Amino acid sequence: MKLLVRLIISAIAVLICDLxxxxxxxxxxxxxxxxxxxxxxxxxxxxLNAFLKPLLILFTLPVTVLTLGLFLLVINAxxxxxxxxxxxxxxxxxxxxxxxxxxxxxxxxGLLNGLDGGRQEQ
Numbered sequence: 130m131k132l133l134v135r136l137i138i139s140a141i142a143v144l145i146c147d148l149x150x151x152x153x154x155x156x157x158x159x160x161x162x163x164x165x166x167x168x169x170x171x172x173x174x175x176x177l178n179a180f181l182k183p184l185l186i187l188f189t190l191p192v193t194v195l196t197l198g199l200f201l202l203v204i205n206a207x208x209x210x211x212x213x214x215x216x217x218x219x220x221x222x223x224x225x226x227x228x229x230x231x232x233x234x235x236x237x238x239g240l241l242n243g244l245d246g247g248r249q250e251q
Contacts, residue, residue, distance in 0.1 A: 140168045142237040143171050156220075166219055185208075208233050
């Protein structure tokens, strides 16, 4: 149940980022296609962050340490660009839009996750 709630929160965050950033598009919001694209995008981003991102961090550890962790922003943007290639209908115009999307998505997800009062399921 908690996984489904987190997926819905992530999809809402993706929708909010789509509304705020003109360089990111989920398609036409007039029908349910945009909502389904948001759910699929949230799921793909979750899977990429769970499986691919740790490998990328491990392989780029020297650069990450050298840049004091700022290279993690580049990794986040690359994961967003990869998700845009995988998900049909999710379009990111450039690397800089992907970077802005990843930063805004982190902030919005943090705010939405904070709305539940930090309750933990036991």
